[in-house]
Amino acid sequence: MILNGARRTIRQVTIPRVTLAWDALVDVDVVGPGPLHERLTRALRQAIRDGRLPPGAALPPSRTLAANLGCSRWVVTQAYGQLVAEGYLTARTGSATRVRELEPTSTSGTPRVGAPAAPGAGGTGARPGSLPPRPERTFRLDFAPGLPDLRAFPRRRWVEAVRSQLATLPYTELGYPPEGGCARFRWVLADYLRRCRGAQVDGDDVTCCAGVADGVARLARCLREAGIRRIAVEDPGWTRLRQTLERVGLETVGVPVDDRGIRVDELVRLDVRAVLVTPAHQFPTGVVLAPERRTALLTWAREVDGLVLEDDYDAEFRYDRRPVGTLQGTDPERVALFGSLSKTLSPAVGLGWMVTPPRWTRALRASEVGQTQPSVLQQLAFAHFVETGGYDRHLRSVRQRYRHRRDALVAALRTRLPECAIAGVAAGLHIVLHLPPAASAATVVKNAADAGVRVADLDTYRIHPDPTSPGLVLGYGNLPDSAVDEAVRLLAMAVHRATGP
Structure with missing residues (x-):
C-alpha cells in the first residue's frame, strides 16, 4: 500500500x-x-x-x-x-x-462445437411479441414490459455524440462498415464488457447487430448450418426470441425455471446441444441463476460439445447489490453473449452486439455477405458516448430512478393487493405479481384494459398455459412516477372484480 x-x-x-x-x-x-x-x-x-x-x-x-x-x-x-x-x-x-471447484476449460481457443422486441433486443422497433398490438387501442397507463423510461433518453448528449462524429469522421469511414461492425465500436464495447460485466472478450469476437433478436437469429442460422437442429429455451421465457429461433428453422424445447433459474437437471435429459438463457435476471420470473446451476450449465455444455446463448437481459439494473458477472466470462469458449441498448437507452437506437467463441465468429463472418448492419454513425456515436463517460453517467442516473420507482410500485401493491405475492429480485424493469389461485389472469387483463391499463398475462410467456398458477408481468420502466399509485389502484379494482366478493 x-x-x-x-x-x-x-x-x-x-x-x-x-x-x-x-x-x-x-x-x-x-x-x-x-x-x-x-x-x-x-x-x-x-x-x-x-x-x-x-x-x-x-x-x-x-x-x-x-x-x-x-x-x-x-x-x-x-x-x-x-x-x-x-x-x-x-x-x-x-x-x-x-x-469453488470449477470444471477446466479448453485452452485451444476454439470450441469443439460441431459446429420484435425481446429481452435486450434493440433495433426491431417491435413491442414484446406475446402482447396484443397497440394500434386498435390506446392505454392511458402502460404496465407492459420491454421498455425503459423513454423520457430519460439523453437526447442532448446523444446529439452531441453524433455531431462530434460527423465533424471529425474521415471520409473513408463513410463507406460500408467492415464485417462485424466498426472496429472502434467493437473494441470500445469489448473494454466496457470486460470492465462492467466481467466478460472475457476482445474486439475481434464482437459482432454488431440490430439487437438481441437479430443477433440470436444470425447465430441460430450458423447453428443450423453446423447440423444443430434443436435448442432448449427457458419456460417461461420471452416469446419473441422463441419465435425467432423457430422462424430460423430450429426446434425449441422448453426447460422449466424455478426460483433458482433454469432447471439444468431437466436440460441434461434432453437431446440438445444449445440452450438460450437469461442468467443475470431471468425473464419473466426475475430470478438470478444460482451459482451451482451456473457451474452445472457450463459443465453440460462441455460434456455435450454444445453452446450456451446468454442474453444479458437487464444486467445493468440491479438495485440491492452489484449484478452478477456474465457466464461468458467463466467459459468464453462455450458461451455466446448478447446485449443491446434497448433497455439502457431505447429500442429506437437499433444497436446491439454479440460476443461469440472464435469458431462461431468465423461462421458469422462467412455468412455476413450482404448482411445489413446498424448505422456506422450510431456505432461511432455510442463508442464516443462510452469513451467520454456519458453512458456510465446515464446508467447511474436511470438506475436510481428505476430503483425508486420499483420501491413505490411494490409498496403500492402490498397496500392495495396484500393477497398477491410479488416475485423477482430487486432488479430490472419488471416484476411478477402472483394472483390468488381462484383468479383468472386473462380476466384481470381484460378488466384492466377496460379501465385503460395495459398489463401482461404470465401465461403468454409460458409454452403451455398454467391456469392453476395465474400471474401478471408488470413492467414499470416507462410508467411515470406520478402514475404509479393510480395504475395500481385501477389494477387492484380489476383483480377484485375478477376474484369476486
Whole structure:
C-alpha cells in the first residue's frame, strides 16, 4: 500500500496460498478504474481464472483482508458476496470462504462445437411479441414490459455524440462498415464488457447487430448450418426470441425455471446441444441463476460439445447489490453473449452486439455477405458516448430512478393487493405479481384494459398455459412516477372484480 499525502493509493495486496490462499498476489490497481470494492472483485475474479487462487483455497477472513487493504470490511464483504453469486467462491456459516471447484476449460481457443422486441433486443422497433398490438387501442397507463423510461433518453448528449462524429469522421469511414461492425465500436464495447460485466472478450469476437433478436437469429442460422437442429429455451421465457429461433428453422424445447433459474437437471435429459438463457435476471420470473446451476450449465455444455446463448437481459439494473458477472466470462469458449441498448437507452437506437467463441465468429463472418448492419454513425456515436463517460453517467442516473420507482410500485401493491405475492429480485424493469389461485389472469387483463391499463398475462410467456398458477408481468420502466399509485389502484379494482366478493 502506498500513501500519497492524505490520499491512499492501494497498489496490491497479498492473499493466503495452498489450502490457505493468503500469499497469492492480487493487484487492485491494474484492473481498471472504479470503486475499491469493484476493483477488488475484478482482481479476485482474475486471480481465480488465472489459477493463482486454486480451487478449494481458503480466502482470508474479511476483517483480515480489510486490514491488509487499509479499507472498511464492507469493501471485502461486497467483493466476496459478488463472487459467491457468480459461482467463483463458496461460503458457509462458520467456515472459510473458498474458491469453488470449477470444471477446466479448453485452452485451444476454439470450441469443439460441431459446429420484435425481446429481452435486450434493440433495433426491431417491435413491442414484446406475446402482447396484443397497440394500434386498435390506446392505454392511458402502460404496465407492459420491454421498455425503459423513454423520457430519460439523453437526447442532448446523444446529439452531441453524433455531431462530434460527423465533424471529425474521415471520409473513408463513410463507406460500408467492415464485417462485424466498426472496429472502434467493437473494441470500445469489448473494454466496457470486460470492465462492467466481467466478460472475457476482445474486439475481434464482437459482432454488431440490430439487437438481441437479430443477433440470436444470425447465430441460430450458423447453428443450423453446423447440423444443430434443436435448442432448449427457458419456460417461461420471452416469446419473441422463441419465435425467432423457430422462424430460423430450429426446434425449441422448453426447460422449466424455478426460483433458482433454469432447471439444468431437466436440460441434461434432453437431446440438445444449445440452450438460450437469461442468467443475470431471468425473464419473466426475475430470478438470478444460482451459482451451482451456473457451474452445472457450463459443465453440460462441455460434456455435450454444445453452446450456451446468454442474453444479458437487464444486467445493468440491479438495485440491492452489484449484478452478477456474465457466464461468458467463466467459459468464453462455450458461451455466446448478447446485449443491446434497448433497455439502457431505447429500442429506437437499433444497436446491439454479440460476443461469440472464435469458431462461431468465423461462421458469422462467412455468412455476413450482404448482411445489413446498424448505422456506422450510431456505432461511432455510442463508442464516443462510452469513451467520454456519458453512458456510465446515464446508467447511474436511470438506475436510481428505476430503483425508486420499483420501491413505490411494490409498496403500492402490498397496500392495495396484500393477497398477491410479488416475485423477482430487486432488479430490472419488471416484476411478477402472483394472483390468488381462484383468479383468472386473462380476466384481470381484460378488466384492466377496460379501465385503460395495459398489463401482461404470465401465461403468454409460458409454452403451455398454467391456469392453476395465474400471474401478471408488470413492467414499470416507462410508467411515470406520478402514475404509479393510480395504475395500481385501477389494477387492484380489476383483480377484485375478477376474484369476486
